[in-house]
Amino acid sequence: MPNLSTSTPDVRQAAFRFRCIACGDLSDNASQNFRCSHCGDLLEITYPLWKETAPEARNLKDAWRQRRLSQSAIDQSGVWRFREALPALAREEQAITLREGNTPLYELPQCARITGVPRLFAKHQGLNPTGSFKDAGMTVAATFARVAGFRWVACASTGNTSASMAAYAARGGMRSLVLVPEGKISWSKLSQALDYGAVTCQLRTDFDGCLRLLQELVSRAPVYQLNSINPFRLEGQKTLALELLEQLDWQPPDHIIVPGGNLGNSSAIGKALVEMRDLGLISRLPKLSVIQAEGANALVRTLREAAGKRLISVQAETRATAVRIGNPASWKKAVHVLEATSGACEQVSEIEIAQAKAEIGAEGIGCEPASAVTLAGLKKLVKQGFVKPEETVVLVLTGNLLKDPDFTMEFHRGDLFKGSADESASAALESLRRPPIVLDATLEAVIRTLEQAEK
Numbered sequence: 001m002p003n004l005s006t007s008t009p010d011v012r013q014a015a016f017r018f019r020c021i022a023c024g025d026l027s028d029n030a031s032q033n034f035r036c037s038h039c040g041d042l043l044e045i046t047y048p049l050w051k052e053t054a055p056e057a058r059n060l061k062d063a064w065r066q067r068r069l070s071q072s073a074i075d076q077s078g079v080w081r082f083r084e085a086l087p088a089l090a091r092e093e094q095a096i097t098l099r100e101g102n103t104p105l106y107e108l109p110q111c112a113r114i115t116g117v118p119r120l121f122a123k124h125q126g127l128n129p130t131g132s133f134k135d136a137g138m139t140v141a142a143t144f145a146r147v148a149g150f151r152w153v154a155c156a157s158t159g160n161t162s163a164s165m166a167a168y169a170a171r172g173g174m175r176s177l178v179l180v181p182e183g184k185i186s187w188s189k190l191s192q193a194l195d196y197g198a199v200t201c202q203l204r205t206d207f208d209g210c211l212r213l214l215q216e217l218v219s220r221a222p223v224y225q226l227n228s229i230n231p232f233r234l235e236g237q238k239t240l241a242l243e244l245l246e247q248l249d250w251q252p253p254d255h256i257i258v259p260g261g262n263l264g265n266s267s268a269i270g271k272a273l274v275e276m277r278d279l280g281l282i283s284r285l286p287k288l289s290v291i292q293a294e295g296a297n298a299l300v301r302t303l304r305e306a307a308g309k310r311l312i313s314v315q316a317e318t319r320a321t322a323v324r325i326g327n328p329a330s331w332k333k334a335v336h337v338l339e340a341t342s343g344a345c346e347q348v349s350e351i352e353i354a355q356a357k358a359e360i361g362a363e364g365i366g367c368e369p370a371s372a373v374t375l376a377g378l379k380k381l382v383k384q385g386f387v388k389p390e391e392t393v394v395l396v397l398t399g400n401l402l403k404d405p406d407f408t409m410e411f412h413r414g415d416l417f418k419g420s421a422d423e424s425a426s427a428a429l430e431s432l433r434r435p436p437i438v439l440d441a442t443l444e445a446v447i448r449t450l451e452q453a454e455k
């Protein structure tokens with residue numbers, strides 16, 4: 001078997017610079033907080049050489065596909081096999097990889113019937129090594145942390161970023177520090193950080209408080225921050241879109257729908273789509289829409305009440321704890337992306353999230369609550385006429401079902417909305433519940449149960 005990682009196609013690896021998203025200032029180095037030294041806004045990574053040496057789109061597509069046959073670690077990564085679209089490494093062995101990416105694109109026949117959109121797909125990022133989409137960004141950012149010589153990496157998190165960071169730090173021989181809101185992340189996610197050896201601090205605040213503290217920390221200590229403010233994270237997360245387009249034979253879907261929390265993922269996917277259009281790999285842009293939980297709807301309010309000009313933060317509250325974020329760092333990038341792709345932004349209720357999660361589960365796929373906002377949001381966008389029945393729609397499922405078993409158990413046992421304002425409305429979800437049944441260990445009891453289930 002030839003080693004395809006050495007038979008590189010005739011495309012140039014990308015040299016990159018940092019560009020401020022507000023004033024456009026270009027620089028070769030980024031400060032510890034990844035903010036512009038002139039105006040203080042966020043930085044993004046840009047590839048000035050692409051204009052002159054634009055790689056042949058066909059060569060790129062062939063090279064990316066070919067690498068799937070290679071045995072080398074970097075080619076087996078569903079992120080690094082797209083490395084011409086990423087900041088270049090001096091040597092391929094520098095990549096810290098757990099063979100992330102390469103996630104399936106599933107058809108959703110039952111959800112298609114429910115929504116009235118026959119061509120409905122789910123890109124399941126929950127099938128990454130640590131169970132969430134964060135791995136695609138983390139492999140790139142952790143790699144560049146190590147290249148820069150950092151011993152410590154750190155993040156604030158609602159759980160998935162910390163699980164992913166802890167894993168990649170461990171693989172790369174770095175120490176990691178996790179700041180999470182006490183009592184507000186699932187045990188599954190917390191246990192991952194512990195298992196991967198992170199120093200894990202549960203702070204008596206919310207995610208936004210953790211992130212504020214991290215910003216102060218990185219200005220005082222030689223710690224590299226791996227939140228999605230870090231533009232290397234977003235470069236890695238971009239590859240979700242490249243892989244999706246490849247899976248659709250480079251025929252863009254009409255819509256891509258993502259959950260919105262800190263708004264890094266929507267920004268990354270949007271950046272990828274625009275770059276792929278500019279490189280000539282696709283001829284038109286899909287509409288990228290962002291869905292938030294009603295209780296954590298900062299972007300929805302920012303667009304509706306301030307026309308996307310200034311952030312309206314909220315005190316976040318939702319059982320979809322992954323997106324329990326009120327002060328999203330990448331809001332401006334997300335607004336740009338929605339404008340560039342003509343996407344929509346919607347919010348969904350706790351009941352709608354629970355229902356959508358059970359419906360995705362019933363497809364035999366499953367996801368965590370934050371991912372289910374996509375299906376709930378799609379229903380609204382169809383009702384509004386923004387998504388048409390004949391269009392192709394891809395939902396990005398960001399996290400694995402096993403990330404939040406408490407939510408699933410409480411839903412099926414009928415406890416999720418007990419004592420809340422939604423209690424009576426939740427009766428409508430009865431037909432979706434499958435509570436575990438405790439029985440005497442007799443054949444008759446099991447047969448009776450089987451017969452009842454048939455009715």
Ligand code: F0G
Pocket residue numbers: 132156157158159160161162228259260261262263264265266322323368370371398399
């Ligand atoms: N879905 C899941 C499962 C998440 O974990 C997150 C974010 C999102 C969606 C939202 O993505 O922030 O890029 O808009 N989780 C972060 C964390 C914040 O710390 O794990 P976003």
